[in-house]
Amino acid sequence: MKHLLLLCLLLLTIPSRAQFANALDAKNGFRDAVFGASVETLPGATPLGQGEGDTQCYSRATDELKIGDAQLSDISYCYYKGRLYSVTLATAGAANSRALRDALEAAYGRTGQSDRYTLARDWSGRVVGLSYAENPISRDATATMYSKALSKQKAADAKANAKRAKADL
Numbered sequence: 308m309k310h311l312l313l314l315c316l317l318l319l320t321i322p323s324r325a326q327f328a329n330a331l332d333a334k335n336g337f338r339d340a341v342f343g344a345s346v347e348t349l350p351g352a353t354p355l356g357q358g359e360g361d362t363q364c365y366s367r368a369t370d371e372l373k374i375g376d377a378q379l380s381d382i383s384y385c386y387y388k389g390r391l392y393s394v395t396l397a398t399a400g401a402a403n404s405r406a407l408r409d410a411l412e413a414a415y416g417r418t419g420q421s422d423r424y425t426l427a428r429d430w431s432g433r434v435v436g437l438s439y440a441e442n443p444i445s446r447d448a449t450a451t452m453y454s455k456a457l458s459k460q461k462a463a464d465a466k467a468n469a470k471r472a473k474a475d476l
Contacts, residue, residue: 377406392457404448
């Protein structure tokens with residue numbers, strides 16, 4: 308009986324995946340950038356290249372390229388049809404990549420490795436997803452937070468465009 312009671316108490320102290328998914332959804336973006344918001348709400352945004360179709364990515368010179376002990380090499384904000392749909396954080400080297408992964412796990416919980424070759428991790432809320440991938444050779448990493456609804460819309464639009472293009476053949 309004591310063992311059962313101890314086990315129950317232990318399980319109550321472990322945060323659930325749902326709690327971490329709720330934290331991911333509650334943030335619904337990165338720092339002051341909110342998924343679904345227009346680029347006008349991102350002060351100091353500078354376009355990265357020409358963009359592709361309905362997608363345009365931006366960076367900000369004013370961004371602090373640091374999360375915990377991780378030094379970031381880049382932060383990019385990507386918009387689809389004028390609405391923020393993803394934010395990608397990039398690191399260089401093992402120490403920075405691991406520090407970023409540790410910060411993500413502290414904020415959103417530990418997750419199993421989803422791919423042994425890219426050292427990938429994935430978190431999933433109801434409205435926001437987060438993917439971390441680390442190159443096993445260079446140890447550089449990217450973490451991409453994204454709006455599930457806008458990513459789904461982007462994929463559906465790409466599929467519809469491909470179907471229309473098929474009719475041109």
